[in-house]
């Protein structure tokens with residue numbers, strides 16, 4: 193059952209391309225992965241809100257850098273994953289544990305891969321009443337007069353246009369329709385719109401299992417990723433599948449959002465299941481596309497006359513060589529996923 197509330201969801205731009213997601217009820221606010229304190233404190237002051245808590249998904253500095261200053265200024269409690277080095281005073285939680293947040297219960301889902309202890313925060317059956325703006329100017333972010341795009345005809349005036357949950361062949365066709373979100377997910381750097389996080393500490397098998405776990409959530413779940421990577425991810429996805437009509441349509445929508453200074457997020461699980469190559473690595477069409485693209489990327493890494501973009505890209509390309517060579521013999525799902533992730537790593 194979906195429970196409508198007065199809660200509002202707001203992405204606070206930070207650093208180069210981070211969003212610090214905030215959820216508030218008009219009096220109290222929680223924030224997720226505050227990589228900086230200053231934009232959060234400025235937003236709290238402007239909105240006359242009190243910080244009631246902080247949720248963390250993993251230990252990277254662009255997700256935790258503002259915790260100490262925010263706690264010093266507000267004494268707000270904070271929760272983060274067990275087994276990761278987190279700022280002093282952060283309480284550690286494991287998968288299945290819950291934290292109460294503005295009258296809602298958020299469940300911890302363990303999603304290792306990007307880091308060894310990465311978690312996601314999920315609230316089932318909960319729909320924020322709106323996603324409010326404006327998006328303030330920040331480094332790397334265009335300023336915008338408002339976050340909300342024009343609502344679809346007949347929709348509630350304060351409900352912004354977000355990608356629709358859809359399993360239809362053209363998932364973008366219903367975009368903007370208020371389908372009633374059935375859940376809210378803060379997934380850090382595990383699932384990005386049309387992409388996924390790099391594997392810094394975990395294995396491809398761990399990341400595939402983590403993405404499977406998130407992909408099993410209801411289609412209309414709002415997906416709050418931490419980075420504005422969607423257009424970059426779409427370039428890779430379209431290099432894989434140039435003829436995919438859903439990707440082309442979604443790219444046009446995302447370009448309009450960014451040109452207007454609006455986020456391409458939150459996404460929805462249904463849209464990601466339909467378009468995100470990292471949630472589709474078992475599909476025959478995706479695997480055929482991967483086998484076409486993989487040798488081209490591998491060659492770029494091995495051509496002595498063609499300098500790779502970075503030493504890191506060369507190293508990744510070399511490490512990926514056995515995977516590319518074995519492409520016709522992929523027997524396990526994780527082989528295809530590994531090749532896909534490594535193709536993205538060397539894609540320039």
Ligand SMILES: [Zn+2]
Pocket residue numbers: 250252306381
């Ligand atoms: Zn990270």
